[in-house]
Amino acid sequence: MKKWIPYASALTMVVLAASISGCGATQEDNTPVSEPAASASAPSKLQIETSFYPMHEFASQVAGDLADVHLLIPPGVEPHDWEPTPQDIEKIEKADVLIYNGAGMEGWVDQVLASSNNKGLNIVEASKGLELMESSAEEEEHADDEAGHDHHEDAHEHGGLDPHVWLSPKLAIQEVRNIEAALIAKAPEHKDEFAKNADTYVAKLEALDADYQKELGSTKRKDFITQHAAFGYLAKTYGLTQVPIAGLSPEQEPSASAMTEVVKFAKEHQVKTIFFETLVSSQVADTIAREISASTAVLNPLEGLTEEEQANYQDYISVMRANLEALKKALDE
Template sequence: MNYRRILGGMALVFLLVIAGCGGGQKSTVVEGKVNVMTSFYPLYDFAVHIGGAHVNVVNLVPAGVEPHDWTPKGRDIMNVGDSELFLYQGAGFEGWVDDFMKSVKDKKVKAVEASAGAHLLEAAEGGDGHDHQHGGESHGSSPADLKNTDPHAWLSPHNAKKMSENIKNALIEVDPAHREDYENNYEAYAAKLDGLDKLYQDSLKDLPKKEIAVSHQAFAYLCHDYGLTQMAIMGLSPDSEPTAQDMKKMREYIQEHQLQYVFFEELVSDKLAKTLAKDAGVETLVLNPLEGLTEEQIKEGQNYISVMENNLKNLVKALQ
């Protein structure tokens, strides 16, 4: 039984009561623009690029917060209900979204499952994070049609392009007056995603190693697209606890493939990755799953494409 999801649902019901009482919550809705609320960072970035000057985009998850176990507050429910668009990933990423949508069903907001029609993968079997087929079997189905789906679809530039197209179409539906601008913005951003994909293909295709050791089993889509294999300390959720046997398997994998680095991410503790690296006599590097940015990254002007480019630099270093 998924007690975390049950507790999350109970907490959301409590928040609905609070939201109904008003409580002086501050609205982030802006008059005169298309108000777009997003469930996590990549959707925010895509919507900003495609919507341009016509949209006010708000990411519900605060900077520096890991979104897997985040749940909305009363003010989030109110703001989404007052918006034109609510963009969420789907594919099982937001455990709270079903209860959330029931709370805003009578509002004007249009909810869009951004991963609809994307090329989705089944989660790796066995729970140890080892992708024996470069990310598992692929599907072109909606996440609603799949069980045990890996939700990290945005880490494929191809899927990022499809998700951006879904966002573009949603913006046109709620704001047809600016259709041409949305189309042009999408075409420009899609070209950047195509360029990112080509950069990955050209940079990784001739490297001697094809295996990576990661802290969080988030990179199946990246592996699928570029012929890599991941071995993860933890599963699809970054807070899952590895066993001593899991750590032993990781050390053996690192030694077998003569890896020099263990990848970790910024929004969760790097303790396990550093412990494993020390035990195996290797170093650590960042591989960002782009589930969110830190305050510092936002101040530096980083975005989906720049972080993906930084990821590529570290991949190239590790796969030499």
């Protein structure tokens, strides 16, 4: 509670500022693909706000041309510690649907929704109904060692749940189905279109899942070291073991004892690749890699696409296929 009270107060001020801000100001849209303004005579489309990249991708695939899907968290911004601005609050106030991952990923959601006056807003927690994992004992130990690290504590006041369900293609399918159901509930007249769009995208995710099962089922080793404990669901789904250097928050600094334990594990198991990620510094992974004469490689948690990735037309499936190749290479070394 001592961490939540000042955060809640600050966010309440943001909500208040949003409620009195002028509505005629030009807003910057974080949506990866620019969208033309609708004319007064154009048919009304659903206005959907999504929290961070995977939610935007899944919603866009299901909605198709029937909605304008917007992204709240800007490209290249790490979402764990992001907080909404008054302009972001205003977007939610005007939206028909808000889609977020849940499981504690978006720590700002409860406070924003409690202060919202948008009675027609459909709220979609995409991870609802999924079997969620708690952070491992090792990750909790890291958190205890770094008890003064505000980034970690603030981001995980949700009770130690792991929110990274979208990194398992099998669980991503369930999130897509949750979004499909919510959009049908909001606009039942478009039920057939939403269902067709969802089925088309789910077929691609099922093919991705099948490739993960095939490629990772026969690797030489089953353990991999990551800088950020984001890949627990992926590991569980495909029979692997994630060995995280730090905990669930990518900004968390690992303790000296945690670093020592990871180095010991890497040497004993002859690990040759240490994974780091986009959007945050690779310094910790680089340090351990130098210590054990290993290389580093990217394992992308898809918490947000960079502008370069967008320019190269990367998306959830292409990045997850790159992750599969990186994992297979490291696990067969």
